[in-house]
Amino acid sequence: MDQIPLLLINGLSWGMTVFLTAAGLSLVFGILHVLNFSHGGFLMIGAYLSYAIGAWLQTESLWGFLAIALVCACAVGMLGAVVERFVFRRLKGVSEAYSLIATYALLILCQGVVKLIWGIDFLSVAPPAELSGALAMGGFIAPSFILFVVVCGVAVFLAMDHVLHRTGVGKRVQAVAIDPAMAAWVGINVNAVFVWTVVAGFALAGLAGGLLSVNQSLSPEMGSALIIQAFGALIVGGLGNIRGAFLASVLLGLVTSFGDRLVPDVPGMFFFVALAVILLVRPQGLMRGMR
Structure with missing residues (x-):
């Protein structure tokens, strides 16, 4: 019983790691x-960029770490604009099988680029000085960085939920996701929504890579490992539903x-057991659509 609080914190940390990975993925699928x-793969590039920028600047402060994560988000977001122009735009109207092949090829390309620039050895990023210790809570000690990951995951979810459900931009994104043709009829620039949603999704991947670089061993296989868990949360939550992805991440993490x-x-067996059981009971996922 005395380990329950620690298991809860670890589960929430694992869940928020998965959600940070799945957030941009869910956004792109929804639109x-x-x-x-x-x-x-692009999350992995964000993590390696965080490593490279941190080694160059030699910063150990929390604010420096957050600034680097934002720079990674911007850099990967710009890569997303390139991918949208030369890959995603060509996938419109083709079979889903071609989309899977094309994006998997991009993942392999990302791994090749990382191996070419940083090599195949495992790398690590030192946590900021403010997050290198632990926090005593009640009768147990929780590492500060684990709590930081939980806070980041919740903050990203609240920001995304606010934008999608409380702003005009979010309403336009939802309209295009539901019916692009009707959205165009009422004057929404559908192509612009497509482009900026992809940029935002890739920026979220870069942000997740920057924030999680401390929590993961950096290797060319990092992206493949995280994407499997993110797909699990995406499917359980309901494809394209941000709230569902968040709920599924927390549930699967616990x-x-x-x-x-x-x-x-x-280790990890219960993730797949829970995934199978939830989909047997509710094959459409916990929630539906971009809501």
Whole structure:
């Protein structure tokens, strides 16, 4: 019983790591209906950029770390504009199989670029000085960075939920996601919404890479590992639904944390068990559509 608070914190941290990965993925699917396998690769590029910029600036402050994460978001967002122009735009109206092949090829390309620039050795990013310790809470000690990841995940969700449901930009995005033709009839620039949504989705991948660079060992396989978990949350939550992705990430994170404590010899097994059970009970996911 005394380990329950720690398991809860670990589960929330795992869930927020998955949500930060899945946030941009869910946004792009909601508007383009493309399962973007390359999302993990661009998140990985964001993490490596965080490593490179941090090593260059030699900053150890929290504000410096957050600034680097924002720079990574902007850089990967610009890459997203290039991908939208030369890849996603050509995938409109083609079979979903071609989309999967094209985005998987992009993932492989991202891995190749990382190997070419940074090599195949594992790299690590030191946490900011303010997050290198631990916080005593009640009778247990929680690492500061784990709590930071939880706060970041919740903050990103609240920001995305506000933009999508409380602003005119969000209403236009939802309109295009539901019916692009009708949205165009009422004067919405559908192409501009497509472009900026993709840029935002890739920027979220870069931001996640920058924020999670401390929490992960950097390797060319980093993107592939994270994207599997993100797809699980995306499917359980309901394809393209930000609120569903957040709820699914929290649920799967808690199940995984407690499951690994019960069966430590098979880590991660309960993630797939929970995924299978939820989809058997509710195959459409917890929520539907971009709502």
